[in-house]
Amino acid sequence: MGQPGDPASGQTDAPPVESAPKQNRGCAIAMIAGLAIVVLALLVGGVWTVVVLSSAGGDYEHAPKCAVGRGDALKTLVPDRTAEVDQQVKNLEGTGREANECRWATAEDGGHAPAAARLVLVSNTGDAERNAEEQATAALKEATKDHDASKLADLGDEAYSWSDSTSGYDWGCVGVRVSNVYAETCYTAATDFNAEESIPGDDALAGAEELARDVVQGIKDSKE
Secondary structure: OOOOOOHHHOOOOOOOOOOOOHHHHHHHHHHHHHHHHHHHHHHHHHOHHHOOOOOOOOOOOOOOOHHHHOOHHHHHHOOOEEEEEEEEOOOOOOOOOEEEEEEEEEOOOOOOOOEEEEEEEEEOOOOOOOOHHHHHHHHHHHHHOOOOOEEOOOOOOEEEEEEEEEOOEEEEEEEEEEOOEEEEEEEEEEOOOOOOOEOOHHHHHHHHHHHHHHHHHHHHHHOO
């Protein structure tokens, strides 16, 4: 009896699915990663400058680590990923404040279209005019003030989502406060290996929210 692929069997193997050439895929992933850097630059210009710390307060003494974002959502959103950034933010204004930045992107030899996720985690400990939680709220307001943000229910103590566009790429972002911690997630992905177009803004927003919900749970679990 003939085997699949043998003309005598009447069956032929399906042709293999071609992936993008490695060189093209690498360029596309590099472009996605570069866009993520721009997003952080915008965030630094907005959020970092509103926080000046001097006194204690809130549930979290230190900024959560990037591990709080490495859950099921990240596995789904950025498959075949590599951690491109996992570090503490340095040279922040004031004292007593901590922040960690994290970025994941599809590996060059990955089998999926390029995608990237960004996470920033900031612990606030209050200043002369505001307690730590009020200061985290101020950071959230500063992040959303230039966007048409929508309030999200049942996420942290307060949360908003918004869309952004960088070099023609749609990003979805979510800012959330958990006690005195401000966390921001951003997500985008290409529609194909060439990365000429991003996924629709609504899909990017959904991805950012999915990641944010995982992050909030990770932050709470880190306290236990």
